[in-house]
Amino acid sequence: MSIARDLGTGALGLVIPAALLSSWLEASLPVPLLAMVCYLAMTGLVLTNLPEHWRELGWANRVTLGRGAIVALLAGTLADPDLLARAAVPLAILALLALLLDGVDGWVARRTSTQSDFGARFDMELDAFFILVLCLALLLLDKAGPWVLAIGAMRYAFVVAGLRLTWLTRPLPESRRRKAVCVWQVAALMIALLPVTGTTAVGWLAGSALAALTWSFFIDIRWLHRHASA
Structure with a gap:
């Protein structure tokens, strides 16, 4: 399967759910457009x-691309805060699916021996955008x-x-801690978005996500600084 076909399939996988979202949940036009x-x-960055x-x-990156289509759909809902409020549970299920797929692409890459720097970067940048979308939704x-x-x-x-500071761009070693912190950020923000989660709980959940992320970045920046002259 060619790259163009992969990207086109991903677009089709976005258009159909977006159309269903607009029909079932009465999403406004800006939602599918932003998605x-x-x-x-x-796809341009890819x-x-x-x-x-x-x-x-490759199959691992196709899984990541599929997850990217889900995240793009969730990003589209930011154009309609009323939709976010009244469809919090269905959207949380979509977010959970995106989180579950986050572990699938790496597993597929290892099983097929197709790990690559591109795949790792694609996965990481999509995680970062997913977290930003969840933060914007909370706001x-x-x-x-x-x-x-x-x-x-x-x-x-x-x-x-x-x-x-070009020493910050050096490659970092593999870290389970980094992945665990990423998963907790997504999980905490998803729970915070649920209607049943009160203001106090939201503060603790988002606060713990921020504290864990700050701690993780501090460890990585310290490691990079120590190895800057190596």
């Missing part, structure tokens, strides 16, 4: 960073203050800092 813009931006010799994405629903955006913005602040 498609997010998906097209993602094509820009894809190794030149690749002729297909739009007035379940948390603007401080919650620090969770979603931290990865992008790190990337911007790396433009000046």
Whole structure:
């Protein structure tokens, strides 16, 4: 299967759920439009960073692409805060599916011996965008203050800092701690978005996600600084 067909299949996998969402939940037109813009931006980045010799994405990256279509659909709902409020449970189920697929792509890559730097980066950047979407949803629903955006913005602040401090761009060793913190961020933010979660619980959940992420970034930045002259 060619890369163009992979990306087209992913777009089709986005359009159908978006149409169903608009029909069943009476989503406004900006929802599917924003979802498609997010998906097209993602595919643009994929094509820009894809190794030149690749002729297909491979099954692991196809799983990541499918997860990306789900995240793009969730991002589209940010255009309609009323939809976020009245369809919190169905959207939480979609978010849970995206979280579960986060472990599938890595498993497929290991089973098929197709691990790659591109695949790891694709997965990581999609995780970062997914977390930012969940943070924005919490803010739009007035379940948390603007401080919650620090969770979603931290990865992008790190990337911007790396433009000046080039030692921050060095590759990091594999870390289960980093993956566990990512999973907790998504899980905590998803639970915080549920209607049954009160303000106090939201504060503790989002606060713990922010604290864990700050701790994880501190460990990675310290490691990179120590090895900057190596």
